[in-house]
Structures are given as structure tokens and as C-alpha cells.
Amino acid sequence: MFLLLPSANLIVSLLGISLTVLFTLLLVFIIVPAIFGVSFGIRKLYLKTLLKIFAWATSRMERGAKENHHQLYKPYTNGIIAKDPTSLEEEIKESRRSGSSKALDNTPEFELSDIFYFCRKGMETIMDDEVTKRFSAEELESWNLLSRTNYTFHYISLRLTVLWGLGVLIRYCFLLPLRIALAFTGISLLVVRTTMVGSLPNGRFKEFLSKHVHLMCYRICVRALTAIITYHDRKNRPRDGGICVANHTSPIDVIILASDGYYAMVGQVHGGLMGVIQRAMVKACPHVWFERSGVKDRHLVARRLTEHVQDKSKLPILIFPEGTCINNTSVMMFKKGSFEIGATVYPVAIKYDPQFGDAFYNSSKYGMMPYLLRMMTSGPIVCSVWYLPPMTRQAEEDAVQFANRVKSAIARQGGLVDLLWDGGLKREKVKDTFKEEQQKLYSKMIVGNHEDRSRS
Amino acid sequence: MPHDPPHSSPLWSSFKATPTAWGRSPSWGLPRLGPGCLTPLLSRHPLPRRAWILSPDEKVSQASLRRLYDRFQALDRTGKGYLSRLDLQQIGALAVNPLGDRIIDSFFPDGSLRLDFPGFVRVLAHFRPVDEEEEGNRDPKEPEPLNSRMNKLRFAFQLYDLDRDGKISRHEMLQALRLMVGVQVTEEQLESIADRTVQEADEDGDGAVSFLEFAKSLEKMNIEQKMSIRILK
Numbered sequence: 109m110f111l112l113l114p115s116a117n118l119i120v121s122l123l124g125i126s127l128t129v130l131f132t133l134l135l136v137f138i139i140v141p142a143i144f145g146v147s148f149g150i151r152k153l154y155l156k157t158l159l160k161i162f163a164w165a166t167s168r169m170e171r172g173a174k175e176n177h178h179q180l181y182k183p184y185t186n187g188i189i190a191k192d193p194t195s196l197e198e199e200i201k202e203s204r205r206s207g208s209s210k211a212l213d214n215t216p217e218f219e220l221s222d223i224f225y226f227c228r229k230g231m232e233t234i235m236d237d238e239v240t241k242r243f244s245a246e247e248l249e250s251w252n253l254l255s256r257t258n259y260t261f262h263y264i265s266l267r268l269t270v271l272w273g274l275g276v277l278i279r280y281c282f283l284l285p286l287r288i289a290l291a292f293t294g295i296s297l298l299v300v301r302t303t304m305v306g307s308l309p310n311g312r313f314k315e316f317l318s319k320h321v322h323l324m325c326y327r328i329c330v331r332a333l334t335a336i337i338t339y340h341d342r343k344n345r346p347r348d349g350g351i352c353v354a355n356h357t358s359p360i361d362v363i364i365l366a367s368d369g370y371y372a373m374v375g376q377v378h379g380g381l382m383g384v385i386q387r388a389m390v391k392a393c394p395h396v397w398f399e400r401s402g403v404k405d406r407h408l409v410a411r412r413l414t415e416h417v418q419d420k421s422k423l424p425i426l427i428f429p430e431g432t433c434i435n436n437t438s439v440m441m442f443k444k445g446s447f448e449i450g451a452t453v454y455p456v457a458i459k460y461d462p463q464f465g466d467a468f469y470n471s472s473k474y475g476m477m478p479y480l481l482r483m484m485t486s487g488p489i490v491c492s493v494w495y496l497p498p499m500t501r502q503a504e505e506d507a508v509q510f511a512n513r514v515k516s517a518i519a520r521q522g523g524l525v526d527l528l529w530d531g532g533l534k535r536e537k538v539k540d541t542f543k544e545e546q547q548k549l550y551s552k553m554i555v556g557n558h559e560d561r562s563r564s
Numbered sequence: 565m566p567h568d569p570p571h572s573s574p575l576w577s578s579f580k581a582t583p584t585a586w587g588r589s590p591s592w593g594l595p596r597l598g599p600g601c602l603t604p605l606l607s608r609h610p611l612p613r614r615a616w617i618l619s620p621d622e623k624v625s626q627a628s629l630r631r632l633y634d635r636f637q638a639l640d641r642t643g644k645g646y647l648s649r650l651d652l653q654q655i656g657a658l659a660v661n662p663l664g665d666r667i668i669d670s671f672f673p674d675g676s677l678r679l680d681f682p683g684f685v686r687v688l689a690h691f692r693p694v695d696e697e698e699e700g701n702r703d704p705k706e707p708e709p710l711n712s713r714m715n716k717l718r719f720a721f722q723l724y725d726l727d728r729d730g731k732i733s734r735h736e737m738l739q740a741l742r743l744m745v746g747v748q749v750t751e752e753q754l755e756s757i758a759d760r761t762v763q764e765a766d767e768d769g770d771g772a773v774s775f776l777e778f779a780k781s782l783e784k785m786n787i788e789q790k791m792s793i794r795i796l797k
Contacts, residue, residue, distance in 0.1 A: 189793050220761065220773075221782055223663065223720055224790040226744065230667035231691050232793055233657035235635060472641055529656055543660045547746030550662065554745070554757065 138290060142327035151336050155488055161271065162463065168268055189236050238527060279485050287332050287484040294328035299388040301325070306391025318392040319370045326367035334488040337364055344495035345369055346424035346454035349417055351446055354456040355518055356428035357436040358469035359476070360483065361458055364491060371426035372416065374409065376400050382476060393423070410445055417451035424454070429511065435468040436460050438525035439518055442511040452498045455514050457522035461490040494521045621707045622689040628795045632688060636681050647679040662744045666723050686710070690719045693792040716791040717779050731772035734762050
């Protein structure tokens with residue numbers, strides 16, 4: 109016990125010194141630039157180093173794979189079955205021609221074999237469908253030094269394993285505490301300061317302060333996640349009185365967009381830490397938080413949105429019309445609510461680079477806290493944000509068509525697949541109207557002909 | 565498709581990870597410092613042991629089993645280890661298929677409520693493309709493979725024959741037709757179509773279509789191509 113004391117003192121003093129150094133570094137290199145919106149370029153350097161390491165690792169793995177005759181890349185990123193792109197009509201016509209013993213009959217009706225088409229198509233969707241794979245993390249072809257993205261990795265070489273081990277060490281022991289400290293600073297500053305600003309009387313001074321408080325805290329959060337964001341076409345940034353729509357991959361999207369502009373947000377009410385942040389933020393700035401499942405809430409939101417955009421001096425609104433998080437390979441159906449209001453729409457496309465980490469938030473698998481921890485223990489989050497030119501609803505199109513037009517523009521810019529399916533399929537079943545379309549088509553084939561027959 | 569017996573790769577049996585230790589993080593969400601850390605040092609993660617136990621008539625390759633297992637896990641959104649009817653009903657493209665419900669029912673025979681992975685594979689094994697060489701080399705003492713022409717026909721027959729009495733009655737034909745056309749066709753038109761179809765296929769005059777009559781009426785049809793799904797390598 110007695111012998112431990114001097115060494116304990118030494119350890120304590122060392123710890124104290126390192127903590128002070130750490131915090132000074134934090135302050136100088138991260139928080140101060142965040143306040144003023146400048147950057148030292150440390151993150152870019154980190155990115156370049158990582159890229160070099162990945163290139164080396166991939167070449168090493170390819171060599172190793174060739175030597176051992178392993179399969180390196182997952183070959184089925186585009187679907188696991190060979191799909192025949194024939195339509196219902198083509199197939200049934202073909203089966204009539206080949207199987208029917210009544211060769212002279214030109215207008216056949218129902219055949220027992222028609223069932224094969226539906227049966228096979230049904231089985232094909234069970235084996236592989238477009239929507240379900242959008243709700244799980246994207247599969248990478250190469251490895252990015254994170255064990256969680258590649259489950260089938262073979263042991264290749266000692267050097268690679270050492271590198272991976274070093275990566276784990278750096279990420280967990282050095283970066284993680286740094287990031288947590290930053291995140292903590294950022295969030296607490298946000299909560300405290302917005303509450304403070306909220307107690308001021310309404311006016312220009314309050315808005316000015318609120319804007320800078322929000323921006324600063326979001327910039328600190330961006331550094332907390334080591335997010336390296338490239339903004340394109342900043343001249344198209346949303347202006348006052350407009351609505352900004354973007355594709356949704358994770359809650360981090362909010363941080364990314366809000367660190368570059370001051371928006372009023374519309375979103376789902378959350379519990380826990382997010383709820384605390386939301387309640388604090390709404391004191392300083394007119395955000396709209398609502399309950400997704402409440403019908404009355406939706407009308408309220410629509411009304412508030414309309415009021416908000418009619419006042420041209422008000423902040424631009426940030427809204428994610430998909431309604432849920434998609435895994436960043438596609439864009440799903442946009443809900444028409446925000447497109448009915450008649451304001452100028454500023455589309456924004458966000459694309460994460462999957463090479464560095466998977467940012468997709470799968471809310472049915474993980475909670476918010478585990479997700480954030482996962483984000484903070486992985487590499488940098490690299491993404492590109494494109495501000496697209498503003499769009500307005502034309503006279504002859506309705507809200508749904510307008511929404512689809514905006515969606516295609518975003519999908520095209522971000523290089524994502526444009527899907528017609530509703531993101532709500534994550535939680536609910538599909539509507540029956542789609543089934544009726546198929547039934548209509550089929551009945552035309554078996555009964556439409558019947559009518560011809562009876563006439564002749 | 566080559567069928568590797570499970571015991572050929574020695575590392576399979578030595579590594580005893582269960583599926584839950586792998587694909588899902590624990591609910592309290594700390595980064596997985598368990599088996600996940602050691603991935604570079606260990607071999608490829610194996611399928612659960614039960615999945616290997618294929619009946620001799622299934623003949624699905626290990627590579628295809630792997631893909632089907634990944635798909636099974638993706639469909640099992642809540643990580644239960646089995647699929648329920650709801651999991652399959654949530655596939656959007658299946659819900660718009662007029663025969664969607666019947667196809668789902670074929671996975672849950674005898675009123676069962678849970679679909680485990682072997683059951684999943686068993687139904688999908690019917691749709692394996694027919695390998696001509698394999699057909700020629702088949703040992704007649706072994707049971708007929710599930711993807712033979714007869715078995716594919718039997719599968720389709722069961723989509724019509726709901727009460728499993730071995731015959732498609734006029735009523736069952738009508739029901740199937742009604743599913744496929746919805747509300748687009750009147751009752752009289754549908755009845756006349758059903759009557760005509762049963763009459764044409766029925767040979768022994770009992771007013772219903774037995775399996776043999778069904779097979780005979782489709783003898784010219786290229787069933788092998790229509791009821792096969794090829795899994796990409």
C-alpha cells in the first residue's frame with residue numbers, strides 16, 4: 109500500500125497533464141474553428157491516409173485471394189436470382205402458343221398453365237425483391253478494415269491483421285473518447301444555449317443569436333463524427349420561405365445539412381436524449397415536431413407548414429419526405445404532403461461514400477444510442493451534398509407528380525435507384541390498389557378475348 | 565449443381581458460432597468485441613447445423629444454401645429465427661401478386677405458424693432448374709428430386725387444390741380464377757370459364773380434374789423452364 113503511493117501520484121499527475129493537453133488541443137483545433145466555420149484540414153489528411161491504407165489492403169487481399177483460390181468479392185450485390193424481364197402478357201401468350209393443343213384457336217381463354225406465371229413470380233419475390241434489400245445495410249464489395257461490414261473475410265496475412273488490430277486500437281482508444289467528448293460538448297452547448305436564447309424576447313437579436321448557436325453546435329457535432337462533407341453547388345442553397353427536401357439515410361443527415369444552413373425542422377417526436385434536444389431547440393427556433401401516427405397531428409403540421417411558407421421572411425423548412433431511413437442505395441416514394449403547399453422546393457441529394465463506413469440507421473434493429481456509438485467507433489463519414497436548383501409545381505401537374513419529379517432529380521444527382529415503392533413498407537403492408545392493376549391486366553387477357561368471341 | 569456433403573470442409577464443425585452471435589449486435593449496443601473482432605483469424609462463418617440436414621430429394625448446393633440463408637435472415641426482420649406469415653406478407657411485390665396468399669400458404673403446410681429454414685429451403689427446392697445430366701444419372705432407388713417435372717406439377721396442382729383431396733373441383737377452379745381476376749369479371753363469365761376448363765381437362769367424367777388429368781393436359785408445356793428460378797453464382 110505504502111509502495112503504491114508514489115507511483116499512484118505519478119499516474120495521477122500524468123493523467124492530469126494528458127487530459128489538459130487533450131482539452132487544449134480540442135479547444136484550439138476543433139472548437140474554435142467550429143465557431144468561425146473554418147477548417148484546418150486535419151480531417152482531409154486523415155481521409156487521404158485512410159485511402160492509401162485501403163488501396164494497399166485491397167491489393168494485398170487480392171493477391172492473397174488469388175494464391176489461395178478464395179472468392180474475394182461478394183458476387184451477388186445486384187440480386188441473387190436471374191430474373192426474366194418478360195411481362196405477364198408476353199409470357200402467357202408464349203405459353204399458349206407452345207402448350208396449347210388447340211393450335212388453330214386464335215383467341216384462347218383461361219388455361220391451367222396461367223398459374224405458373226404468378227407462382228414463379230411470387231417465388232422470385234420471396235427469394236429476392238427490390239424493397240427488402242433497401243432496408244438492410246448495403247453490401248460492400250471490398251473490405252474497409254471494419255470487421256462488422258464483412259462477415260465472410262478469410263485470413264490473408266499477418267500484416268493485414270496487425271493493421272486491422274491497430275485500426276481497432278486507434279478507433280476505440282483514441283478516437284472514441286475524443287469524439288464522445290466533442291459530442292458531449294456539442295450537445296450540451298446546444299441544449300444550454302438554446303434554452304438561454306429561448307428566454308430572450310422575440311426579435312432580430314434573438315434570431316441572430318439562435319442562428320449562430322445552432323450553426324456552432326452542429327459544426328462541433330460534425331467534427332465529433334469526423335464527417336467529411338463536400339458541398340456542391342452552394343449557390344442553390346435553400347433560401348427563406350422555401351422548403352428543403354432531401355433523401356433520408358440516418359439522423360446524421362440533419363447534422364450535415366444544418367451545419368451549412370439554418371433551417372426550421374419538421375420531424376418525428378423522439379424520446380430519450382433526442383427528445384431533450386428537440387425540446388430545447390424548439391425554444392429558440394420554430395421547429396415542428398409531430399407524432400407520425402397521429403392523424404390530427406398531420407393536419408396540424410400541414411397547417412403550420414402553410415403558415416410558415418407564406419411568410420417570406422421565415423426560415424427555410426427542412427423536411428425528409430420519405431418518412432423513414434433508407435439504406436442510401438435508392439430513393440423511395442415521397443409523401444405528397446410537403447409538395448401540396450405550393451412553395452418553392454429546394455431538393456438536396458445526400459450520398460454517403462460506403463467505402464468508409466455504413467451510415468444507414470436501421471431503426472428496427474438498433475436503437476439510437478447504439479447507432480451513435482457505432483458511428484463514433486467507425487472511420488470517418490464521408491458524404492457529398494448536392495444542392496439542386498429550385499423547383500416549383502407546374503400548373504398541370506398535381507402534388508404526386510411533382511413529388512415524383514423532385515424524387516427523380518434527387519435520385520439522378522446522387523446516383524441512387526429511383527423506386528416507386530413507399531418507404532412505409534418498412535413498417536406496414538402494401539396497398540391493395542397495386543394488386544388490382546395486376547388483376548385487371550390478367551382479366552383483360554382471359555375475358556377481353558371472350559367478348560370478341562361472343563361478338564363473332 | 566454440385567452437392568458438397570457437409571463433412572468435407574473440416575473447419576465447419578470446429579467453429580460453433582450460432583447465427584445470433586453473428587448477424588445481430590446485442591441490444592445494449594456496445595461494439596461487438598466478441599467473435600466479431602477475430603474475423604480475420606477465423607474462417608468463413610458457417611450456416612447453422614440444422615440447415616445442412618437436407619433430405620436426399622432436395623439437392624441444393626452449399627452456395628445456394630448460403631444465399632437462401634442470407635435471404636431468410638433478411639426477411640426475418642425481428643430476428644426470431646423463424647418466419648411468420650406476416651414476414652412474407654410484408655414483401656411488397658408478393659402482396660400485389662394475385663396468388664400471393666396461396667403462395668404464402670404453401671410455405672405453412674398443415675396450419676403451422678412458423679417457417680424455419682429447412683422448411684423454407686424445401687419449398688424453394690421445387691424451383692431449382694432441372695439439370696439434364698443429373699436426371700440421366702439418377703439412381704432409381706433414391707426418391708425423386710423435388711425439382712423434377714412431376715414434383716413441380718404437383719406443387720402447382722396444390723395451389724389449385726385447397727382441400728388436398730387430389731382433385732380440382734369446379735368450385736376450387738372458380739376460387740382460383742376469382743383470385744386471379746379480382747372484381748374485373750362477372751360471376752357468370754367466370755363460371756363459364758371454369759366449366760369449360762374442367763370439361764376440357766376432365767377425362768373420366770367425374771366433374772373434377774385429378775392430378776393425372778392435370779399433368780396430361782400440360783404435357784406439351786415446358787414446365788421445367790416455367791417453374792424454375794436460377795440462383796446466380
